[in-house]
Structures are given as C-alpha cells and as structure tokens.
Amino acid sequence: MRRVRHLETGKETYIGVMEQLNLSIACFDSDIRDDTKYQEIKPLNILNELAHETPFSDHNQSPRNMYQCQMAK
Numbered sequence: 001m002r003r004v005r006h007l008e009t010g011k012e013t014y015i016g017v018m019e020q021l022n023l024s025i026a027c028f029d030s031d032i033r034d035d036t037k038y039q040e041i042k043p044l045n046i047l048n049e050l051a052h053e054t055p056f057s058d059h060n061q062s063p064r065n066m067y068q069c070q071m072a073k
Contacts, residue, residue, distance in 0.1 A: 004038040012041065 001014045004025060015023065015038065024036045027043045 003041060005041055007032070007037055007039055013038075 001016060002020060003012055003014055005011070006013050023038060024033060026032045026036045026039045029039075032039065
C-alpha cells in the first residue's frame with residue numbers, strides 16, 4: 001500500500017500495488033498533467049519504493065542492499 005494525495009478531493013488515500021502500475025502519480029506540482037489524479041505526499045517517498053524492489057533484502061549484507069538501491073535510482 002502507498003499513501004498519496006488525491007488531487008480532486010485533497011484527501012490522503014492509499015493505493016494498492018497493482019493499481020500503481022496504471023496510474024500517473026506526480027512527485028512535484030510541476031509534474032501534474034491532464035491525466036494525473038494523485039500526487040506524492042513527500043517527494044522522497046519514491047526512494048522507499050525503490051528499497052522495496054531489492055530481492056531478499058533480509059538475507060543480504062547491508063552494503064549490497066545500498067548498492068542495489070543506488071543502481072535502481
């Protein structure tokens with residue numbers, strides 16, 4: 001689940017993993033387009049999403065996880 005702001009209502013809402021694939025989510029105000037309905041609450045939250053993509057992060061050494069996050073950026 002990911003917490004974002006719905007632009008039409010201004011309320012914070014949660015969107016699921018499968019729903020994120022088809023949505024246009026703006027990080028900054030300058031990124032908003034005609035089809036954008038959601039905006040990040042904090043722009044740096046995307047870095048947390050990259051960390052979730054690291055496979056087997058609980059079983060790797062910390063430097064390997066940091067390297068994977070840097071490569072994903």
